[in-house]
Amino acid sequence: MYIEHSVMTMTNHLNLKSAAAEKSSHPEYFNIAVSVDCVIFGYEGKELKVLLIKSDFEEFSDLYSLLGDLVKPDEDLDAASYRVLRERTGLDDVFLQQVHTFGAVDRHPSGRVVSTAYYSLVNINSHKLNINTNDLHWHSIKSIKKLAFDHKKILDTCVQMLQEQIMDHPVVHNLLPEKFSLRALQELYEAILGTSLDRRNFRKKIALKNWLSELDELEEGVTHRPGKLHKFKTKPLNLLKGISK
Amino acid sequence: MYIEHSVMTMTNHLNLKSAAAEKSSHPEYFNIAVSVDCVIFGYEGKELKVLLIKSDFEEFSDLYSLLGDLVKPDEDLDAASYRVLRERTGLDDVFLQQVHTFGAVDRHPSGRVVSTAYYSLVNINSHKLNINTNDLHWHSIKSIKKLAFDHKKILDTCVQMLQEQIMDHPVVHNLLPEKFSLRALQELYEAILGTSLDRRNFRKKIALKNWLSELDELEEGVTHRPGKLHKFKTKPLNLLKGISK
């Protein structure tokens, strides 16, 4: 039931074909595989995006799927999600939030896999971001109608969690450059929430959170009156620290 | 790696001793066991309680643990939590809410077990409730300092989730008899939240939810002015339907 991971990290999601073969010869040892799926959000062109990979399962040809992998026997569940993120994006020290565990018997065509979903927010334009295969692509959330496995449901669940958390916690930190205008921040919130927000009320609300400090710099390269730049006072939420209430 | 469940249902939590023995002879097939842990809340004597079993692990002698079991290979994760609840309490059709999945490598002394926590609310005095062993006991939440495994952390997480949900969803339905006074409801909320509440404000708030209907009956057997009885308009939240927003 244990699957060589070095093989898997460069391929798409889980490869249970060999495990399924083992199952028939050693049924008493085959129980349930444990995996993590990472919903890696990015932000670009005023759209919330998610990093997907083309499914290499016949059952799901032409569909995309989330990035996931089996959890290693000597690896914490949280650490597995962090490893997937690192292996896929080269990013370290990024906020990861556990969302829900999906455990329907038939959710994976090759065998029984229980998968815990995490979401993460990364800066698409970060110089540290290193997408290590051509198979990975950013997809606008709005354009996604169908994914492999139950990944659409996982995605929807994570989007909803993200929406619930952005007003209470400065999770969007990683989606923006270090310095940004309030307008940019508002556009980000609008993209995540899928609504438009009143500008004055938004600024008041954000000001009350006390998350930002205003810089003595103006945005540049815009064709209108430039706004003041801001930055987050605190470091981005830390790896796996999660959200404290 | 697959463990006979009929043996387990009457014993305490997981029994991985045999699995651990298998591990050394067939390391390549031993991956990770998947379990569920149920935090079954009850309410009695104005206290929030939880159903616990005495741990039969040497490592945790004299400690109590939550009710859990391994998930069967052909059983949905949610169904496993439902089965544990049914096997332990005889109760059917009860609200269950997934809360979090705990996956630290060292959380179980006998081997690698990833466990998904659920909470549930049951009526301690229900005639349907049938606690099928003498090893199960209700413990006041406030009195619990330490549990086996990481179960104290699981319990705390579930209590917190319950506290967050009771004002938005009529989850406490199952903790009360069919007809109850507003005072009884308030005492229940106070027990769950661990605070005292202003009576007039509480009644206003509950009235706004529109969850209750007032009956033409008064409470009986009290030594003071009796209050009007109320009941929930809707059926209790359903099995595994979860909370919809």
Add this chain to the structure above:
DNA sequence: TACGTTTGTGTATATCGAACACAGTGTAAT
């Protein structure tokens, strides 16, 4: 210098949570 676009700011209104008091009704004891 006029236009287009965005910045930056404040007020009025409705809603919500928190604090708070008093008359009424049933029981139990005398």
Add this chain to the structure above:
DNA sequence: ATTACACTGTGTTCGATATACACAAACGTA
């Protein structure tokens, strides 16, 4: 029958917060 006791049932005020909404100033461009 009277009284003590314990709880029911109810409304207002205050501060905080959400929402709706308008206008002058700044910068770039033509």
